[in-house]
Amino acid sequence: MQNHFELFQLPQRFTLDTSALEQAYHEVQNQTHPDRFVNATSAEKRVAMQWTTRANEAYQTLKSPFKRAAYLCELNGVALEVESNTAMPTAFLMQQMEWRETLDDARAEKNLAALEQLDEELRAARRADLQRIGVLLDAGDFQQAAQYVRQLMFLEKFGEEIGNAFAVLES
Known part of the structure; x- marks a missing residue:
């Protein structure tokens, strides 16, 4: 096929x-x-x-760049193993914790400006990860690309949370 x-x-x-x-x-x-x-x-x-x-x-x-990246990894024998492989670099995890605190504070304070700033930071991180993923995939480094695809999955989910927070604040 x-x-x-x-x-x-x-x-x-x-x-x-x-x-x-x-x-x-x-x-x-x-x-x-x-x-x-x-x-x-x-x-x-x-x-x-x-x-x-x-x-x-x-x-x-x-x-979808995100779906295309995941598909290329899988096509080349690198399963993303999202459920079982949750290991992430320490710096990435620390950034996630900071962003979560910022999101919680922005929600509690109903601070639209802080939410917009957080959304822009997240967009920049997603763009950077996608660029890295593209370089790695086109170079044939599917193992390393898969690590960034897993990170990107976290960023995508967090982006949804930010979107939900916007919806609540703007209603």
Whole structure:
């Protein structure tokens, strides 16, 4: 079975031409569109629907830098083991603790400016991690990239918490 990159005939790299991805996705979608199978058998319609579903899943995975990074690690035999491998560098854990305190204080004080500052710091950390991940993946260092992908998962979840805090403060 083809992997997502092969499905769209794209190089198996983190650095991706998003316009080429869009174009390839639309080409696959056009080939499997239900209108093309109006007079087809039930089996042919089912296969077309499976291809459409697969193309959608592949597109969503490759479009998201975070999901693309995780997928590349797994494609190259490096399981993320998020449930069992929770070891993180001390500096990262300390940063997480500081951010959590800042978030708790901002919530308690209903301090929108502090929340905005925290959100910007988190965005910068995510951008930096994604850049590091991209360099590592494109260099073939999937083991090290996986460590940063695990960190990024923590940052993504924390970003959701910040978003929830914004929603509460702005309501």
